[in-house]
Amino acid sequence: MTSHQGTAELAVLVRAVAEGDQDAFARFYDLTTPRVFGLVVRVLRDRAQAEEVTQEVYLQVWRLADSYDADRGSALAWLLTLAHRRAVDRVRSAQAQSDREAAYESRQTQPAFDSTSEIVQGRLEAGLLQMAVHELSPVQRAAIELAYYQGLTYREVAERLDVPLGTVKTRIRDGLIRLRRELEGGAP
C-alpha cells in the first residue's frame, strides 16, 4: 500500500479523478477503501456511522480531487486527512450532543471516549503496533493516540493529560519524527 509504485498509482488516479474520470475514481475507491473505512471505524467506533462518513469522504474525493497538491504529500496522506477530518467532525458533533444529554444518560458519553483506561493499561493501538512502538516514549504515544484515534485537538490533549500546550506540541512533533524515521528504515 505504501510502496512507491502504489503511491505513484494513487497520485495518477487522483489527477484523473480531477478531470472527471469515473473509472479512475472506481479504481481509487477499490485500492483505498479498506484503509479509509478501517481508520474511520477506529475513530468513530461505530460501523453504521463509519459507513456514512466513508461515503461522504469519497464524495469529497470526487469534488476536491483537483485541490490535491503532490508537493504537500502523498495522495494517500491527502485521502486519509480528508477521512480523519470527517470522522473527527462527526465525533465532535456527537460529543457536543452527548454533553448535553450527559446529565440524563451518562452512558452515552462512554463508548467513544473511554480511552484513558487503555492508555493507563499501556494497550497499544494496532496501527502503532506495527511500527516504531519501541521507539515512541509512552508520553509521545499517549499524545498521538488521543489526538489521532480519539479526535482530540492538541489543546484537549493538554487538558486531558494535564500538561502545558507546548509540551503536547513537542510530544506530538517528536513522536511523529520518530515514526517517520522508523518508516524510512532508520534514516538519520
Place this chain on the structure above:
Amino acid sequence: MSGTHEQRDDRGGEDGTVHDLAAAYALDAVDDVERTQFEAHLADCAACRRTVAELSEAVVGLSEGLEEQPPPGMRQRVLTAVAEEAPRTAPQRTAPDDQTSAGAQAPGGELTHLGQRRAARHGRWWLAAAAAAVVAVGSVVATQWGRDEPGSTVAVQEVLEAEDAQRSTETVNGSTVHVVRSMALQRTVLVAEEMPEPPQGQDYQLWFVHDDGTAVSAGLMPKDGDDRTEVVLQGDPAGAVAVGVTLEPEGGSQQPTSEPIVAVPLEG
C-alpha cells in the same frame, strides 16, 4: 526536516510561534480556526510545507493495520452518487482548465440523502453555536463604523449608518467579525477584520442561523485580500438569531459542511 523547527519550542504555554503548529496540523489535531490560520501560513512558509509533507507520511502509518472491508453495498452507492454528480462536476473532460470553476458550482445537489443527513447533524451544532454565541456576547465593541473605505458600497454604508442598526461582534484568534443588521432596511452587513485568506480551493460562506438550528446561505465572503472585508449578506435577516461563517469548497455549499469558525449572535 530542517533543524530549526525541530529545536524551536520547548517552551510551554501559549507563546509558541505559528511554526510550532506544523506537527499538530499534520496530525489533524488543531481546531478549525487554527487550521485555517496555519494553512494561510503554509502558503508563505516553505519550511513548514516541507515539515507537514514529511510528518504527514508518519501519520499515514497510524492507520496501517486497521484495514477493514466496508459493506459490499457501499461501493455501488458511492459510484452512483458520483455518476449523478458527474455532469456538473466535470462537464468537459477535454477542458481540464475549467475544472476548478465547474467543480465549484456543484455543491450538494443530488446527493440529497447524504446532504440532508449532514444538514440535520449540523443543525444541532448550529443551535448550540447560536446559543453559545448569545452567552458570549459580552464583547460588543464600539468600532469606527462608516469610515470612508474605498471598497465600501452605498449599501454597506446605509446599513452601517441605519438608525435601527443592531451591532454584534465576535473575536476569534485575532480575527474580528462584526455583524450589523437593520430590520428597517432588511439588510445585514458583515465586516471581517484580519481574517486569514481561506485555504486554496475554499471560500468563507456566510449563513443566517435560525433558532431551530437551520442555516440559510447568505452568500460568500469576497476574497479581496484586504485586512478588512465588508459584505452585504444575501437574503432577509428576519428571524435569524445568528450569522455564522464556515469554510466551504470553493463556490459554496447548499448547507454547511463544516463547523462554523465563528457565530455572531443577532439581537432579537
